[in-house]
Amino acid sequence: MTKLKLKSGDNVVVTAGDHKGSEGKILRVFLEKNKAIVEGVNMVKKHEKPSAANPQGGITEKEALIHISNLSLVDPKTGTGTRVGYKMENGNKVRFSKKSNQVL
Secondary structure, three states: OOOOOOOOOOEEEEOOOOOOOOEEEEEEEEOOOOEEEEOOOOEEEEEEOOOOOOOOOEEEEEEOOEEHHHEEEEOOOOOOEEOEEEEEEOOEEEEEEOOOOOEO
16 A cells, blocks of 8 residues: 555645546545545536435436546645655654645
8 A cells, every 4th residue: 555645635636637627625535546536526427216315316416536646736835736745844744845845
């Protein structure tokens, strides 16, 4: 299992695929699959049978998984995608933006 540089709650931009340029917040990360669910990105329609929770049933829209390699963290200073690095600061390991060298 690999260590990912993105985590839940990060604002990311999609760098490749049908949803290139879309921005959103990571809702959940799946380490074993190297994929994540991003709010409002890669929406798919799902046909649902009527159930106790959803008595009407019908077609609902929800976010689908998107591969981590197609995501880039949004730099808080420039507002564009950036790569992520790690460095030691006051004895703590912190993430920083490679574009603006700002601690995330």
